[in-house]
Amino acid sequence: MKEITRKEEIITTAAKLFKEKGYSAVTMRDIATAMGMKAASLYNHISSKQEILKDIIISLAEEFTEEMFLIKQSETNTLNKLENIVALHVNITSRNPDGMASLNSDWMHLEEQLDYYLELRVNYENDFRSILKSGILNKEIANNNMEVMLFSMLSTLRSLYMWIPSKEDLELQKISSELSKVLINGINK
Amino acid sequence: MKEITRKEEIITTAAKLFKEKGYSAVTMRDIATAMGMKAASLYNHISSKQEILKDIIISLAEEFTEEMFLIKQSETNTLNKLENIVALHVNITSRNPDGMASLNSDWMHLEEQLDYYLELRVNYENDFRSILKSGILNKEIANNNMEVMLFSMLSTLRSLYMWIPSKEDLELQKISSELSKVLINGINK
DNA sequence: ATAATTAACTAACACTTGTTAGTTAGGATT
């Protein structure tokens, strides 16, 4: 049922290579070799190296921003929202750890789509901020320096791709809840 | 009194550029232009692009590993040790945020020195682990999943370079203590 | 004053880069 196109194969192959050496250090010939073909043949499926990067990053960034907005709007308390944010990151990262590496390390090499990416990121971070802020106002979480709390949680969640190389689904639930425990107990009174 | 050699100027200039685009995307001509000279002139002071990367990364990695060892050996409780680890990162990062970017993002492009770097990192992480372990045994910190706690703290501390672009010394003390509060309260019972 | 050192320059090198053009063989569609 699930049709895997040659283009998608190229993109996942490229993402794996980008994770190891970064976008700039990976050549079209590297990608082609990993696919078992010649560099020129890649262009039957993709239009440029840049398009590969865009296809890896933008869909992930959009997913994060959309889901963060839904969590912010949801009718639940701050602690649940934070747990949902952690679960969101664990889920997406476990589904595509290589893509997450590009999202975190190679976004600055986006060209046409750079401004759009930055816009998505700002929205995502502002929604995160807004959740923390109302949690502090409601006295649901500790009144520590908000930017420090945001920075600490974001840093950990963004680094998950180095740590979750596609574990089993059962383990993921555990990781998500243990991570929530560690992160949230640093915020909860 | 403090003699700043031309070589050191090149290295700090390069580090700044590496932070923005990564080692592979920065050319010798980029570095030269930022220095107000031609690429070939750089070779009067350095022997290769690779040497610049090595000079940025290795001294930082050595400093971290040495200091972590001292903290581990020191005669104090686990919470103090963790606070000292946070302060260590805040100090080094504030002194050289650009170099920290290379340490975290470009270490894989080391050639001759890659194995040595990895050795330093393993030692550093094992000492960190050892501190957490004895803290759990002594019931000084919560008995959460140790790898999760280590991962969370390390992720946050490693990301500091994105967040501390050389603040004033007074603020640094505050950042260090607020970060300790957020990180440690997630660990402390 | 002469010699040596420093630190810049121009010119060029061999190689690698992303990409295009044109070709070819096999499979599906008419």
Place this chain on the structure above:
DNA sequence: AATCCTAACTAACAAGTGTTAGTTAATTAT
């Protein structure tokens, strides 16, 4: 049977890469 489409290929290009060689002017040491 004839045509089109897919997806690979070879060959090549123009631009950019790190680096070397040789030169030159200014500063420092003898």
